[in-house]
Amino acid sequence: MAAARAKTLEAAVQGQQVTVKRVLSTTVTDEDIALLRQDIRAMKMQVIGQNMSLSNGEAEKFWPIYKHYADDLHEVNNSKYELLKQYAETWATMTDQDALIYVRHWMEVDAEAQALRLKYVPAVTQVLPGRKAATFFQLDRRLSMIVDLQLFSQIPLAHMKESSSTTP
Numbered sequence: 001m002a003a004a005r006a007k008t009l010e011a012a013v014q015g016q017q018v019t020v021k022r023v024l025s026t027t028v029t030d031e032d033i034a035l036l037r038q039d040i041r042a043m044k045m046q047v048i049g050q051n052m053s054l055s056n057g058e059a060e061k062f063w064p065i066y067k068h069y070a071d072d073l074h075e076v077n078n079s080k081y082e083l084l085k086q087y088a089e090t091w092a093t094m095t096d097q098d099a100l101i102y103v104r105h106w107m108e109v110d111a112e113a114q115a116l117r118l119k120y121v122p123a124v125t126q127v128l129p130g131r132k133a134a135t136f137f138q139l140d141r142r143l144s145m146i147v148d149l150q151l152f153s154q155i156p157l158a159h160m161k162e163s164s165s166t167t168p
Contacts, residue, residue: 037077041070044143051139052132061127062136069120076112083109084151113144 045066054062083105090098117137125133 037074037081040147041074044140045070047143048136048139052135054128054132058128058132062124065120065123065127066136069116069123072116072120073113076109076116079109079112080148117141 048066052062083102087094087102094102117140121133121137124136128136
């Protein structure tokens with residue numbers, strides 16, 4: 001299940017098109033999400049490696065930094081997935097105040113991810129020339145946006161009622 005989702009994501013990245021398919025259902029478990037996240041991390045590393053054209057020396061220096069970055073990003077994404085899970089469980093009964101709190105928390109998590117990228121710019125630019133460093137951050141951002149689109153397209157908008165929601 002998770003591998004198929006990662007392949008859909010990889011195909012979307014390679015073709016620069018985003019194909020949104022149903023990712024979450026009422027039967028998705030925390031273990032399913034953990035496996036999906038593991039597959040996504042591996043796929044991201046593969047796509048970045050295929051698109052970076054790193055020399056052996058650059059790769060030797062870049063990949064350890066990337067590993068630290070990915071580990072730190074994993075922690076930020078823990079908050080994101082917890083918010084997603086919480087929203088999916090409560091959206092039908094969410095009050096206006098709950099919705100505003102959710103939005104604020106979501107923006108805080110986005111800001112944490114952006115701050116993390118900014119934190120790693122100096123480290124990446126110390127081991128890669130400017131264009132390769134820029135390529136890495138472009139790829140990372142694109143992949144993150146595709147993953148977010150895949151996941152968050154599966155939850156209803158806050159104003160929709162469960163009985164009237166439809167899938168586009």
